[in-house]
Amino acid sequence: MLSILIPTYDYDISTLVEEIHTQLIQTDCVFEILCLDDHSNDQETISQNERINTFSNATYKVLPENIGRSRIRNLLAQKATYDWLLFLDADVIPVEKDFIKKYIDAISDEKEVIYGGILYQNEKPKQENVLRWVYGKEREALTVKQRNEASYLRFLTLSFLIKKAVFQKVKFNEDIPNARHEDTLFANDLKHAKVHMTHIHNPVYHLGLDTSKEFIRKSMESVEVLILFLKNGLIEHNDILITKVFARVKKFGFNHVLAVMYRWFHKRFEKNLLSNNPSMFIFDLYRLTYLCHLDTQ
Numbered sequence: 543m544l545s546i547l548i549p550t551y552d553y554d555i556s557t558l559v560e561e562i563h564t565q566l567i568q569t570d571c572v573f574e575i576l577c578l579d580d581h582s583n584d585q586e587t588i589s590q591n592e593r594i595n596t597f598s599n600a601t602y603k604v605l606p607e608n609i610g611r612s613r614i615r616n617l618l619a620q621k622a623t624y625d626w627l628l629f630l631d632a633d634v635i636p637v638e639k640d641f642i643k644k645y646i647d648a649i650s651d652e653k654e655v656i657y658g659g660i661l662y663q664n665e666k667p668k669q670e671n672v673l674r675w676v677y678g679k680e681r682e683a684l685t686v687k688q689r690n691e692a693s694y695l696r697f698l699t700l701s702f703l704i705k706k707a708v709f710q711k712v713k714f715n716e717d718i719p720n721a722r723h724e725d726t727l728f729a730n731d732l733k734h735a736k737v738h739m740t741h742i743h744n745p746v747y748h749l750g751l752d753t754s755k756e757f758i759r760k761s762m763e764s765v766e767v768l769i770l771f772l773k774n775g776l777i778e779h780n781d782i783l784i785t786k787v788f789a790r791v792k793k794f795g796f797n798h799v800l801a802v803m804y805r806w807f808h809k810r811f812e813k814n815l816l817s818n819n820p821s822m823f824i825f826d827l828y829r830l831t832y833l834c835h836l837d838t839q
Contacts, residue, residue, distance in 0.1 A: 543572045544646065545622035545701070545706075549614040550632035551580040554590045558635055563597045565642040575600035576618055612714035612724045616700075619709050628708055631700035633750025637661055643702050644744040654737050656703040658744030659689065673820045674753035680822055682748070689741040694733040695783070699725040701746045708737055718776070730781050736800045754816050761825075765833050768784040784826070788833050797834040804831035 546562055548555055559575055566573045567810055575597070582588055582604060594602035609617070626649060638644070641658075648656050662678040682698060682738065689696040712731050714724055752760065768785055771777045779789035791797050811828040814821055 543624035545624045546575040547618035548577045554630040570616035577602040581606040634746035661745040671751040674757045801838045804835040
């Protein structure tokens with residue numbers, strides 16, 4: 543028995559739900575599909591999504607106010623009827639037609655969280671979206687073997703299966719700002735709770751590519767959130783690679799040098815990242831120097 547949980551905001555999820563519903567009907571699984579809209583502004587999108595209510599065992603509801611990414615996921619889990627919860631982000635689509643079957647087949651008593659992975663389409667997008675595509679292909683579209691090398695660090699919340707009993711113990715943190723890294727914090731909480739993580743090959747395509755400018759903005763916001771997490775003890779320096787490197791450079795006094803590098807070179811970093819051939823080394827350096835800059839303020 544399976545509850546499919548899909549949060550959305552100003553995004554048409556009707557095609558995703560139709561595909562998931564078709565796959566579920568082909569199985570013997572008892573299911574429900576619950577979709578919550580975080581108070582979208584686009585009426586045309588809402589109208590498209592209302593088609594979901596015509597599918598059996600599926601509901602789409604618009605919330606009366608915007609409650610944020612963490613709270614809406616927790617609310618979906620609270621409303622769920624069944625023992626296993628499949629969370630899907632709005633901007634994904636299954637790669638294979640047996641996506642649901644693979645997740646169902648992976649369920650067993652000893653498993654607690656199952657992550658199927660992510661892929662990006664091979665065709666290079668327009669230049670304005672290239673940075674997010676390159677980052678996704680190099681850093682997120684990993685094999686099962688690669689993900690198992692850092693089981694929690696390489697877990698993403700855009701498509702995962704979790705026991706409801708486990709989720710009731712480790713939820714998304716609602717006390718953090720409605721900013722970035724709620725998925726990082728959730729994965730870290732799973733790690734510290736010693737929840738068993740299983741990686742399988744059952745990917746979704748990530749379709750919603752931010753523009754490079756938008757991705758840079760969100761990435762810098764993520765760095766700001768990491769500073770907040772560190773100061774409030776929500777993560778330790780060794781929990782995430784960038785904060786682990788930051789701790790090392792600070793230990794040897796190089797953080798001030800990197801902070802100056804940010805102030806001198808951040809425009810040049812951005813020029814590379816907005817190009818048709820962005821460097822992941824420059825991306826990492828940009829984020830690390832910004833982290834050092836914030837820490838010295």
